[in-house]
Amino acid sequence: MSRLEVKALTHVYSQGTPFEKTAVQDLDLTVESGGTVALIGHTGSGKSTLISHLNALLKPTSGTVLLDGEDIFASKAAIRSARFRVGVVFQYPEYQLFEQTVFADIAYGPKNLKLDSTEVDRRVRQAAAAVGLEESLFDQSPLELSGGQKRRTAIAGVLAMEPEFLVLDEPTAGLDPAGREELLEELFRWQAQRGAAILLVTHDMSIANRCQRLLVMAEGRLIMDGTPRAVFAQSEKLLSVGLDLPGAAHIAQLLRQAGLALPPSLYTVEELADAILSLRGKEGAPC
Amino acid sequence: MDPVIRIENISYAYPDAERPALDGVSLDILPGTFTAVLGSNGSGKSTLAKHLNAILTPAAGRVLVDGLDTADEQNLLPIRRRVGMVFQNPDNQIVANVVEDDVAFAPENLGVEPGEIRRRVDNALRQVGMYDFRLHAPHLLSGGQKQRVAIAGVLAMDPAVLVLDEPTAMLDPRGRREVVAAVEQLCRERGITVVLITHHMDEAVRADRIVVMDRGRIALEGAPRDIFSQGQALRALGLDVPDTAALIARLNAAGLDIDPGALTPEACAAAIKEALG
Numbered sequence: 001m002s003r004l005e006v007k008a009l010t011h012v013y014s015q016g017t018p019f020e021k022t023a024v025q026d027l028d029l030t031v032e033s034g035g036t037v038a039l040i041g042h043t044g045s046g047k048s049t050l051i052s053h054l055n056a057l058l059k060p061t062s063g064t065v066l067l068d069g070e071d072i073f074a075s076k077a078a079i080r081s082a083r084f085r086v087g088v089v090f091q092y093p094e095y096q097l098f099e100q101t102v103f104a105d106i107a108y109g110p111k112n113l114k115l116d117s118t119e120v121d122r123r124v125r126q127a128a129a130a131v132g133l134e135e136s137l138f139d140q141s142p143l144e145l146s147g148g149q150k151r152r153t154a155i156a157g158v159l160a161m162e163p164e165f166l167v168l169d170e171p172t173a174g175l176d177p178a179g180r181e182e183l184l185e186e187l188f189r190w191q192a193q194r195g196a197a198i199l200l201v202t203h204d205m206s207i208a209n210r211c212q213r214l215l216v217m218a219e220g221r222l223i224m225d226g227t228p229r230a231v232f233a234q235s236e237k238l239l240s241v242g243l244d245l246p247g248a249a250h251i252a253q254l255l256r257q258a259g260l261a262l263p264p265s266l267y268t269v270e271e272l273a274d275a276i277l278s279l280r281g282k283e284g285a286p287c
Numbered sequence: 288m289d290p291v292i293r294i295e296n297i298s299y300a301y302p303d304a305e306r307p308a309l310d311g312v313s314l315d316i317l318p319g320t321f322t323a324v325l326g327s328n329g330s331g332k333s334t335l336a337k338h339l340n341a342i343l344t345p346a347a348g349r350v351l352v353d354g355l356d357t358a359d360e361q362n363l364l365p366i367r368r369r370v371g372m373v374f375q376n377p378d379n380q381i382v383a384n385v386v387e388d389d390v391a392f393a394p395e396n397l398g399v400e401p402g403e404i405r406r407r408v409d410n411a412l413r414q415v416g417m418y419d420f421r422l423h424a425p426h427l428l429s430g431g432q433k434q435r436v437a438i439a440g441v442l443a444m445d446p447a448v449l450v451l452d453e454p455t456a457m458l459d460p461r462g463r464r465e466v467v468a469a470v471e472q473l474c475r476e477r478g479i480t481v482v483l484i485t486h487h488m489d490e491a492v493r494a495d496r497i498v499v500m501d502r503g504r505i506a507l508e509g510a511p512r513d514i515f516s517q518g519q520a521l522r523a524l525g526l527d528v529p530d531t532a533a534l535i536a537r538l539n540a541a542g543l544d545i546d547p548g549a550l551t552p553e554a555c556a557a558a559i560k561e562a563l564g
Contacts, residue, residue, distance in 0.1 A: 043429055043459045148328055174375070174456045176327040176486050178525030203459045244460035247489065247530025247552065254556035260563070269530050273537040280543070280563055 002033040002164045004054065004086065004197070008063035011049050015061065023049035025220040026063070033164050033197045036188065038208040038228075040201075041217030042242040047201050048090075050217070051167050054199075055086040084113060087163030091170045093154035094147065102128075102145070102153050103138040109161040127159035128152075130190045132182065148179050155183075159190060166191065169201040184210070205232075205246040209267055216243070233265035248272045290315035291447055291480050292339055292370070297348035298503075299334055308334040309345070310503035318447065321474045321481045323491035323511075326500030327525030332484045335500065336452045339482060340370035353447070368397070370448040371441030375456045377433035378426075380440070386428075387412065387421040390439045397444065404443075411442035414477065415469045431462025435469055442473070448480040449473065455487060467493065488515070488529040492550035499524060512548035531555040538562075 006029040013021045024046045031037055041047050052058040053065050056072050056079045065072045065082075072082035090096075099105040106127055110120045128135065131152040137145065142153050155171065171187065172180040184207060191198040200207060208214055209228040216224035216231060218241040224231050231238070235245050235253045245253060249267040252275075256262050260279060266272045294314040300307040308331045316322055316339075326332040337343040338350050341357035352369055355362040374380060383389035390408045399407070412418040415435040420428065425436055434454055441449060451470065455463040467490050474481040483490065491497050497514040499507035501524050507514055514521070515532035528536075531550045538545055538559065549558035 042461050146329060174453070174486070176525050177488075177527040178522075179328055242459075242461040248534065250552045251531065251534060251556050251559075254552055255559060258556060258560045260560065269533045269537065273534055273541070276538060276559060276563070277541050277543075 002085070002197075003066075003068055004031045004165050005029070005066040005069075006050070006053070006063070007066060009050070009053060009060050009065065010062045011046075011053065011058060012061045013049075023220055024053075027220070027222050029215070029222060029225075031165065031197050031199060034195050035197050035213060036191060036211040037197065037199045037213045037215060038202055038211035039199060039215045039217065040203065040205070040208050040243060042203075045217040045241075046220040047217055048169065049220075051088055051169060051199070051201060054082075054165065054167055055088050056082045057088070084161055085163055086165040086167065087158040087161050089155055089158050089166070089168040089171060091173060093158075094142075094150035097142040097150060097154055100141060101139050102133070102142055105142050105153055106156045106160050109157055113161070123160040123162065124156075127156040130159055131156050131186050148175060148183075151175070152183070155187075162194070163196065165197045165199065167199045167201070170203065171200065172202075172204065172207065180204075180207075203244075205244050205249075209246055216241070218242075228267065229265045232267040288317055291318040291353060292316040292482075293351040294335075294338070295348050295351070297338060297345035297350060299338065299343060299346050301334075307346075307503050309338070311348075312503070312505055313348075314498060314505065314508075316448070316480060316482060318480050319474070319478045320496065321471070321483070321494045322496050322498060323494035324482065324484045324498045324500060325486075325488070325491055325526055326506075329502075330500040330524075331503040332500045333452050334503075336372070336450050336482065336484050339448070339450050340372055341366050342372070368444055369446055370450060371444055371446040373434070373437050373441055373449065373451045373454050375453045377430055377437055377457070380437040381425045381433060384424060385421075386417065386423050386425055386436055389425055389436060390421075390443050393440055393444045407443045407445065408439075411439035412436075414442055414473060415439045416465070429462055430458045431465040434458065434462065434466050438466070438469060438473075442479075446479070448482065450482045450484075452484045453486065454483070455485065455490065463487070463490070488527055488532075492529055492531065499526065510548070511550050512546075515550060516547045534559075 006027055009024055009027045011024040013023055039047055067082055072078050097105050106124045107120050110123045133152050172183055202208055214228045214231045232249045246267045248269045252262055252266040252272050262275050266275055296311055296313050297309055298307050298311055299309040324332045341363055344358045350357040352366045355366055357366055381389050382392055387408050390411055391404050394404045394407055412421050415438050417435050455466050470481055471493050473479045492511045497511055498505055506524055515528045518528045535545045535547055543562045545558045545562050549555045
């Protein structure tokens with residue numbers, strides 16, 4: 001099992017200037033392969049700065065990142081290794097497609113790994129299949145694809161690196177509900193098959209509540225870390241840092257404020273409906 | 288009441304496309320109303336939006352804005368003054384280095400006299416809650432703030448209709464709330480006609496009317512209470528229902544009697560409380 005550890009990470013932008021800003025402050029975090037983790041926090045909370053350290057795109061001001069106990073910033077070779085083992089897909093990655101064909105774009109990473117062409121070919125096909133891209137698209141220019149297909153091509157390019165840790169920043173932004181669902185299922189399936197870890201940065205609470213673990217950042221710090229159930233039970237704290245509750249949790253909170261005796265950790269529609277209906281029984285209210 | 292925008296059986300196809308993006312769409316937009324347009328990616332909703340102020344003109348059928356045909360080039364300027372557009376990416380819509388200069392850009396181009404520009408810019412910024420930021424640099428604002436500046440820029444043209452094409456797609460929850468609240472307020476308090484294209488069902492519940500697009504046609508149309516009680520039909524179109532609607536459906540199936548129109552979280556909670564007695 002691989003292990004990615006963030007140790008006392010601090011990142012200060014424009015240090016020593018009037019624009020100095022501490023984006024991440026003294027943050028500790030351990031993620032092990034095999035898990036699904038969601039990271040939420042409003043704009044400016046430090047999420048992007050944090051994930052840019054996970055594959056050594058940003059260097060910490062202090063603290064470090066360890067991959068299986070090794071400092072990823074220790075040497076050029078360590079940085080290179082981290083780039084291969086930790087795949088990061090940034091927001092709207094389709095703007096970064098640049099090759100002539102879909103195949104070449106997905107193959108770019110594996111080719112950089114100096115793999116032989118049979119292996120590159122295998123990886124491209126496997127990655128494309130994982131995100132539901134048809135091989136008939138391989139010879140097309142990425143620019144001719146639909147928005148959803150472009151997004152998938154960009155993600156496949158990172159999957160083809162076969163990372164042990166896959167970090168995605170808002171992978172479903174701008175997709176319709178069905179497209180969102182499809183892509184999520186593809187990603188979770190890929191994660192389960194490979195035994196990799198997935199870290200999803202998201203604003204969408206309905207995505208966050210499908211991960212095993214939920215992290216909440218505010219003002220550069222990790223302020224909550226637990227199961228979605230445990231985190232969503234602290235609705236006041238989430239709202240106070242500018243975040244949304246999942247729809248059902250929000251209604252539950254309003255009902256509690258209105259005096260209904262609902263249990264504290266409801267966040268799916270089914271649970272909330274059951275809890276409301278059982279209340280009806282107890283209070284003998286008319287139907 | 289006469290519609291402010293009348294869409295008569297329009298069709299449109301992009302060059303080299305396999306099928307038309309719009310295929311026989313008719314719709315009246317009444318003044319002062321809030322219409323939400325939903326649909327999966329590729330359903331034609333953005334293409335429809337671009338027909339509302341003559342960015343695109345129909346291959347067949349016609350679009351009338353206050354009776355002016357969008358296909359007639361002579362009508363272009365009066366139509367653009369009446370119908371303002373806000374797009375998805377706030378960073379692509381801001382042109383100036385100071386918020387108030389950005390908002391003044393359109394009326395300056397229209398040749399509005401300086402005193403009137405000042406009045407319009409201040410008004411527009413107040414209407415979206417950004418007056419205190421009038422001397423700030425736009426690039427240092429949050430996404431929701433930038434989007435509200437973009438809306439103010441459109442308001443400064445004094446339009447009758449505000450068309451927003453997925454204005455919250457790139458925003459965080461706080462930014463989304465800010466923008467949706469500003470838009471709703473412009474409609475309810477200023478009487479501006481709003482057409483909001485969105486993927487977020489919880490934004491659409493605030494509209495008077497919902498239009499659901501599918502493969503270039505209007506698949507469903509009606510009040511939010513009527514649209515969101517058709518969960519299966521919506522899911523078949525690649526859409527979903529807000530949690531409020533799903534909860535009400537479940538509770539009513541179990542014998543409660545909750546108003547299916549109580550679709551904002553606040554209205555839904557109040558209706559449940561009442562139903563429980």
